[in-house]
Amino acid sequence: MEVPIAAPPPLVRLDGIRKSYGRHAPVLDDVSIAVQPGEIFGIVGRSGAGKSTLLRCVNLLERPDAGRVDVAGQDMLALDPAALRTARRGIGMVFQHFNLLSSLTVAANIAFPLAIAGTGRTQQRERVRELLGLVGLTDKAEAYPRQLSGGQKQRVGIARALASRPSVLLCDEATSALDPETTGEILDLIRGLRDRLSLTVLLITHEMAVVKTLCDRVAILDRGRLVETGAVFDVFTRPRSAIARRFVAEVIGDDVPPGAAGRLPPPADHEECRVLRILFAGPNSTRAVISEVSRRFRLDLNIMSGRIDEIGGEPFGLMAVAAYGEPAQIDAGMAWMQGLGLDVTVHS
Numbered sequence: 001m002e003v004p005i006a007a008p009p010p011l012v013r014l015d016g017i018r019k020s021y022g023r024h025a026p027v028l029d030d031v032s033i034a035v036q037p038g039e040i041f042g043i044v045g046r047s048g049a050g051k052s053t054l055l056r057c058v059n060l061l062e063r064p065d066a067g068r069v070d071v072a073g074q075d076m077l078a079l080d081p082a083a084l085r086t087a088r089r090g091i092g093m094v095f096q097h098f099n100l101l102s103s104l105t106v107a108a109n110i111a112f113p114l115a116i117a118g119t120g121r122t123q124q125r126e127r128v129r130e131l132l133g134l135v136g137l138t139d140k141a142e143a144y145p146r147q148l149s150g151g152q153k154q155r156v157g158i159a160r161a162l163a164s165r166p167s168v169l170l171c172d173e174a175t176s177a178l179d180p181e182t183t184g185e186i187l188d189l190i191r192g193l194r195d196r197l198s199l200t201v202l203l204i205t206h207e208m209a210v211v212k213t214l215c216d217r218v219a220i221l222d223r224g225r226l227v228e229t230g231a232v233f234d235v236f237t238r239p240r241s242a243i244a245r246r247f248v249a250e251v252i253g254d255d256v257p258p259g260a261a262g263r264l265p266p267p268a269d270h271e272e273c274r275v276l277r278i279l280f281a282g283p284n285s286t287r288a289v290i291s292e293v294s295r296r297f298r299l300d301l302n303i304m305s306g307r308i309d310e311i312g313g314e315p316f317g318l319m320a321v322a323a324y325g326e327p328a329q330i331d332a333g334m335a336w337m338q339g340l341g342l343d344v345t346v347h348s
Helices: 051-058 081-088 105-116 121-134 148-162 180-197 208-214 233-236 244-251 290-299 329-340
Strands: 013-021 028-035 040-044 064-069 091-094 167-170 198-203 216-220 225-231 272-281 300-311 314-325 345-346
Touching: 013 051, 013 091, 013 167, 028 051, 028 064, 040 051, 040 180, 040 208, 051 064, 051 091, 051 167, 051 198, 051 225, 064 198, 081 225, 105 121, 105 148, 105 167, 105 290, 121 148, 148 180, 148 208, 167 180, 180 198, 198 208, 208 233, 208 244, 216 233, 216 244, 233 244, 233 300, 233 314, 272 329, 290 300, 290 314, 314 329
Parallel strands: 028 225, 040 198, 040 216, 091 167, 167 198
Antiparallel strands: 013 028, 013 064, 216 225, 272 314, 272 345, 300 314
């Protein structure tokens, strides 16, 4: 009899985190997340949702008022100052606006945390050379930040964050200051570094498209509270909270174009017209369902909108159709599609 392999403990665990400033409403209100080793975990929220504060609680740049912070098996809040400095070397951080020192070269910016930690010059040079190769900036070692593009500056920031060989990489809106093409390049770089260096990545963003492209799991914050968490594919295909549905709609679009339902022709006598929202996911997502349900249940289907995409390597589709036919046949067609594992609802 095979003994099941136990899942590894989370590398980062935040339990019951609370944080307030003065007498204002809590910035974080009883937030708990657990990040597994090797995963890319996204935290999403509007401005003011508390996501930056939550991220900074991981390395205690912000100390929570209540709760527990565990990183790599250590209770961060129980560490004395010297032990906390040591623990922070295992947590790299990438900032939105790069935070490079303009008076230092690229190589010196990357070496800066190593110099602060007392690393010898020879080891600094070797590590900087290695990191420049990892982020694709070997030819920029002696350049200054003013001579770099935004994407190149962020690559320097990533290299600097990796200088001390951390196991955890925190990304604070690392792509929000970049154009779409450069954003894609940086996301590819972060994914590649995760795979190559066995990193665990925790990032915050207000862009659900970043989560869709990069993350394995996601947590959604709203006004300091955790409203939803789960695998990215699950959150995109079956969002439970209103704010998650709004975030997802920004990426995949509205399923029924505004005003389209009002322009549909009326149904024939004894028939009905229902606008159906069909979400294709799972093993039957590539099946020719629309033509099959039309034949099986004698329905006329008018495709109003549709989109095929991929989330986390799994196919995903969203379609809106106007179904014309006898009410019982429409009911039967919906039930048949739901039996295939598709999510079918009537658009109101």
